[in-house]
Amino acid sequence: MQAPTKAETIRRKWPSVPVRSRLQLLKHNRYWKHRYLTILLLPCIIYFFVFHYFPLYGVQIAFKDYKFLAGINGSEWVGLENFRKLFAMESFNNAFRNTLIISFYKFVFGFPAPILFAILLNEIRLVFMRRFIQSISYFPHFLSWVILAGVFTQFLSPSTGPLNLLLKEIGLDAVYFLGNPEWFRSVLVATDIWKDLGWSAIIYLAAMAGINPELYEVAKVDGANRFQRIRNITLPGIAPVVTIMLILSIGKIIQDDFDQVMNLYNPAVYGVGDVLSTYTYRTGIESIQYSFATAVGLFKNVISLIAVLIANWIAKKVSDSSLW
Amino acid sequence: MKSIRKLRIHPGGLLFDTVNMGMMLLLCITTLYPFLYLLTMSLSPSDVSFTTIKIWPEKFTWANYQMVFEHKYIRSGFVNAVIRTVLGTLITLVVTVSAAYVLAKPYFPHRKFWTQLIVLTMFFSGGLIPTYLMIKGLNLMNTVWALVLPSMVSAFQLIVTRNFLQSLPAELEESAKIDGANDIYILWKIVIPLSMPILVTLGLWNIVFHWNQWFDSMLYMTRPENEVLQVVMRRIVLDGEMDMLSTAVPEMQRQVNTETLKAATIMFTTIPIILIYPFVQKYFIKGMLVGAVKG
Amino acid sequence: MKAAQWGKTLLATMLAGAMLTACSGNENSPATNNGNNAVPASAEGSADPLAKYEPIEGKKYTISWLPYEKVPVPEDAEMVKYYEEKFNVDFDIWNLDHANVVELFNMRLAAGEIPDYNRNAVKTNTLPQYVDQGVLAEIPEEVIKKYMPNIYENAMKLDPNWLKYASVDGKIYGLPILSDAAEFRTTIVWRGDWLEKVGITKTPDTLEEFEEAFYKFTNEDPDGNGVKDTYGLSQSGLQAIFGAFGVLPGYGPHKWQDWFWMEKDGKIVNAAVMPEAKEALKLLNKWYKDGVLDPEFITGENTGDYWGISHAFVNGKIGFTGHGQNQHWYEPLAEIEGDKGGRNYEELAKKDPAIAKSIRYGLPPVGLNGERTLFANNYVDAPVIVFGKQLEDEPDKLGKILQILEHNMGTTKENFYTANLGIKGKHWDSDDETLRTFKILPPYNEMEGNVYGAGIFASDFLTFTMNEVKNEWARKNGFSEGAVRNKLIGALPSDDMYKAELIKLRDEAYISIITGDKPVDYFDEFVKKWYAAGGDQATKEANEWQANLTK
Structure with missing residues (x-):
């Protein structure tokens, strides 16, 4: 069988239109018009369908009583049973609350920290110093929490840790940072910021690198001091990136760092430190309850999505830049 | 100056x-x-x-480092990690920048729809099992593609790149268009040279991601000689840790690897990626200069 | 308008997703193994129900084998080839990462892959769930008896309930591993030089003597640095104190002791809520206030590193510990060539050999009831060997696997050593006929045995042991005295619902009482809370389980 000619295809597709005009139609198809752009976009779209949209059928586990042998599609539907079970547990609600509180602190202190760091670093004039400091600042990003937990347990020890020795030196009482419920969340927030400060700053530094240096020279000639230059040139220059990061961080408000909490917490601080992922781990995965774990995951994702939609909407109203 | x-x-x-x-x-x-x-x-x-x-x-x-260098699977793991990092980063860069360039064009049809389609993936995932079945179904088990393809594009990186490209002045492209150049040519010859800061950032993110990633290798590589360095490193470092999952049984076996060897292994896996940075950082500055000369 | 836009996007993607799903076909067809599914003809007509389990002479079986392994086994590992030739089979070794084995195993199950033999990933407490999922084969007791007679006989001798721990509704689904560690309780270790320094010559033996030593360790500067920076005990020492009151509530560094049930007036009860524990907490609260109990007992004595090390003890912060097992503390044994002793001994010796030599191995304190009480494992512990469902259709293959197990673990000591260590004269050697001691030959002594396939065809049924010399040492040093075992083995049906929460409740209550955050009488409130939060249900199930077992 021979492939139909182009004219033939067009005739089949638009039978009521004269051939000449049909050719025109194709020419006027917007994807055809931007065919080079379409080609450029295509691999990306295929990728998202194959590796993100297609596997989505797995989400149904959350609404099923999942059995290995029956498979995902063959398992029995149980409706919202898994969710009902979830919300009925007091411990789940406690973990949920902790997650929100810890994420909120991480957001309030952790979001501005790398921006501040990037700005301050940008103000250092000795180029080699700037590079040196930046290179060092992202070191901790590469160390796993397994290793860091060991280091922090020693560093924060009330009897032998250097930090407490310092506190005692200046006449304060030693604080049991990891064993005291009042301090534990602060420890989580502080260590989290410390670990990713330099790494998160990379994107802001990249944005600053994109700012035209002439702007600074002109401002200088006009007599603007350093703070004015930061406020009027640097900040507006990185504003779009800040907005995106802000929207995304708000979406992360329900995400937590499993590795961090798992490695740092102990029974004394369960009450304030137990978060959704550690909770799900203890009750779900340890006892092969995939449906249950998937339900928690889906719950988290829906909340994230709503948070991002709201943040994006606000960002659009306020600053005109948004995720899409 | x-x-x-x-x-x-x-x-x-x-x-x-x-x-x-x-x-x-x-x-x-x-x-x-x-x-x-x-x-x-x-x-x-x-x-x-x-x-x-x-x-x-x-x-x-130096004995610890010597032991690290002589370890058969650390060597093969190193090679595998380099391959996946280079291949993965290159593919990601090409696909991400291409797509971001398209999505930065206001006149591209259904641009919003495509953007949302991509952003949406940040929030939903089907979980481990469907992805595993997919990799198996595509016959990618024990190949480098199993490590490269599933993480080819990140929606977040795509959006960041798109925003960067949107902030570039449109005049240059327009003049090239008038000269009859097609989009791919413009992207390659005009846009990319102007985009060094974001390219370097993307590159760095992905290099680090690929270098540190171990979970996928653990899932899809069933033979020790195919594993990446991080998996081998974790095994050495975790040796002697009490099993998180075990509810009973104190293990009788003693650990084989000493703490000093573990430390050397961690340093060996971490240092290469840290060494890349000062080198890459030059391009940040270069990118800035390129930005300055424009106009 | 925005919402409409989103709606469209969602709809479009969902449709696309549904389409793809529809096209994907069914990936969930039950695993059909590559082996031969035909039941041997001889079994059909035969009256003997066990005949179908008889391996077919000359048939080359392909066996998928999920061993206990710490590092992956290469496909061409020497011992794999050795046993393939010896048993005329093909092994398909499953390498699943040691630290994530359960997750990976479950994923494979989801993809319809079930290993024939599985010595990893399933434990007595998860077994019922896998049975419920229908992925495990049933093995009649008669078959076990027939194909692994020595192992069966020995295991039943050690614990007549051996197979019941792997049973669901009266059917056997696995072979529980027996633990070599079970003979010995956890440790009682003293700093001998500190005892001498504070003028105590006799190793403390009663609760009063323990208390005296702790107070002296705290107040009399045993390390002689002029600073009051020492304590009597920390987290791991608490169990011994509770033990003196006759209960082991499980609070401590070791997860495997966490969930402890004892018998009282013919009933099974959880030790954590017994009134004796309240008395112990009262004393501990006093010690805490007096600075005898290390305030960092909450985070424990190990600060990262190998779990069996007590940093607090090795660094001279405390003079008494109950951390780990005897193998973490034993002194170098002359009979074993190049032995450096347990990990803690080794660490201490690095700092000062004299301190290491001064270690005294004590007994748990004689309690109020005149008895010594400290935790010891049950012979049957968590791991269970299980077999894939597909073997119900291939009984002859199951028979073959059982024969292999019997050969390696149940026949001779040399076969047992070969399975564990490799080939005699190449990977290991021994000077004496009875194989009391052995040494691993270079270069293999510096590798994990898994790399050449050693150990992956071995499991422990205690028919033989490789630790004869160390076990003798432990017996001589009193490690089997005062051993008390958990009355509950395996999982309760409600474990996933309540267990983690109940343990959390206990830990919070105990810590706050010891540190004085809450008064001692808070204990009664905790007990009420504990029962209300699922403890009632768990206790009921534990007693049902017990009744079922003795039936």
Whole structure:
């Protein structure tokens, strides 16, 4: 069988239109018009369908009583049973609350920290110093929490840790940072910021690198001091990136760092430190309850999505830049 | 230019600089502390006790590093990690930049729809099992593609790149268009050279991601010679840890790997990626200069 | 308008997703193994129900084998080839990462892959769930008896309930591993030099003597540095104190002791809520206030590193510990060539050999009831060997696997050593006929045995042991005295619902009482809370389980 000619295809597709005009139609198809752009976009779209949209059928586990042998599609539907079970547990609600509180602190202190760091670093004039400091600042990003937990347990020890020795030196009482419920969340927030400060700053530094240096020279000639230059040139220059990061961080408000909490917490601080992922781990995965774990995951994702939609909407109203 | 700037420093600026520098150095010290600890450990012979913190090795040896270099699977793991990192980063860069370029064009049809389609994936995933079945179904088990393809594009990186490209001045492209150049040509010849900062950032993110990623290798590589360095490293480092999942059984086996060897292994897997950075950082500055010359 | 836009996007993607799903076909067809599914003809007509389990002579079986392994086994590992030739089979070794084995195993199950033999990933407490999922084969007791007679006989001798721990509704689904560690309780270790320094010559033996030593360790500067920076005990020492009151509530560094049930007036009860524990907490609260109990007992004595090390003890912060097992503390044994002793001994010796030599191995304190009480494992512990469902259709293959197990673990000591260590004269050697001691030959002594396939065809049924010399040492040093075992083995049906929460409740209550955050009488409130939060249900199930077992 021979492939139909182009004219033939067009005739089949638009039978009521004269051939000449049909050719025109194709020419006027917007994807055809931007065919080079379409080609450029295509691999990306295929990728998202194959590796993100297609596997989505797995989400149904959350609404099923999942059995290995029956498979995902063959398992029995149980409706919202898994969710009902979830919300009925007091411990789940406690973990949920902790997650929100810890994420909120991480957001309030952790979001501005790398921006501040990037700005301050940008103000250092000795180029080699700037590079040196930046290179060092992202070191901790590469160390796993397994290793860091060991280091922090020693560093924060009330009897032998250097930090407490310092506190005692200046006449304060030693604080049991990891064993005291009042301090534990602060420890989580502080260590989290410390670990990713330099790494998160990379994107802001990249944005600053994109700012035209002439702007600074002109401002200088006009007599603007350093703070004015930061406020009027640097900040507006990185504003779009800040907005995106802000929207995304708000979406992360329900995400937590499993590795961090798992490695740092102990029974004394369960009450304030137990978060959704550690909770799900203890009750779900340890006892092969995939449906249950998937339900928690889906719950988290829906909340994230709503948070991002709201943040994006606000960002659009306020600053005109948004995720899409 | 720099010397002129220096001459103009006034007292307030000097105070700012001093305080600023002081804070930065303090930060560096706290940051370096755990590294120094590991470094010291990795350079000490295994008969030195490390139950308390030491900052400088009492006795010095290269033996731990020598053992690391001689480890069969650390070698193959290193090679595998380099391959996946290079291949994965290149593919990601090409596909991400291409797509971001398209989505930055306001006139591309259904641009919003495509963007949302991609953003949406940040929030939903089907979980481990469907992806595993997909990799198996595509016959990618035990191949480097299983490590490269599933993480080919990140929606977040795509959006960041798109925003960067949107901020580039449109005039250059327009003049090229008038000269009859097609989109691919414009992207390659005009847009990419202007985009060094974002390309370097993307590259760095992905290099680090690929270098540190271990979970996928654990899922899709069933033979020890196909595993990446991080998996081998984790196994050495976790040796002797009490099994998180075990509800019973204190293990009778003793650990085989000493703490000093573990430290050397961690350093060996971490240092290469850290070494890349100063090199890459040059391009940040270069990118800035390119940005300056435009116009 | 925005919402409409989103709606469209969602709809479009969902449709696309549904389409793809529809096209995907069914990936969930039950695993059909590559082996031969035909039941041997001889079994059909035969009256003997066990005949179908008889391996077919000359048939080359392909066996998928999920061993206990710490590092992956290469396909061409020497011992794999050795046993393939010896048994005329093909092994398909499953390498699943040691630290994530359960997750990976479950994923494979989801993809319809079930290993024939599985010595990893399933434990007595998860077994019922896998049975419920229908992925495990049933093995009649008669078959076990017939194909692994020595193992069966020995295991039943050690614990007549051996197979019941792997049973669901009266059917056997696995072979529980027996633990070599079970003979010995956890440790009681003293700093001998500190005892001498504070003028105590006799190793403390009663609760009063323990208390005296702790107070002296705290107040009399045993390390002689002029600073009051020492304590009597920390987290791991608490169990011994509770033990003196006759209960083991499980609070401590070791997860495997966490969930402890004892018998009282013919009933099974959880030790954590017994009134004796309240008395112990009262004393501990006093010690805490007096600075005898290390305030960092909450985070424990191990600060990262190998779990069996007590940093607090090795660093001279405390003079008494109960951390780990005897193998973490034993002194170098002359009979074993190049032995450096347990990990803690080794660490101490690095600092000062004299301190290491001064270690005294004590007994748990004689309690109020005149008995010594400290935790010891049950012979049957968590791991269970299980077999894939597909073997119900291939009984002859199951028979073959059982024969292999019997050969390696149940026949001779040399076969047992070969399975564990490799080939005699190449990978290991021994000077004496009875194989009391052995040494692993270089270069193999510096590798994990898995790399050449050693150990992956071995499992422990205690028919033989490789630790004869160390076990003798432990017996001589009193490690089998005062051993008390958990009355509950395996999982309760409600474990996933309540267990983690109940343990959390206990830990929070105990810590706050010890540190004085809450008064001692808070204990009664905790007990009420504990029962209300699922403890009632768990206790009921534990007693049902017990009744079922003795039936």
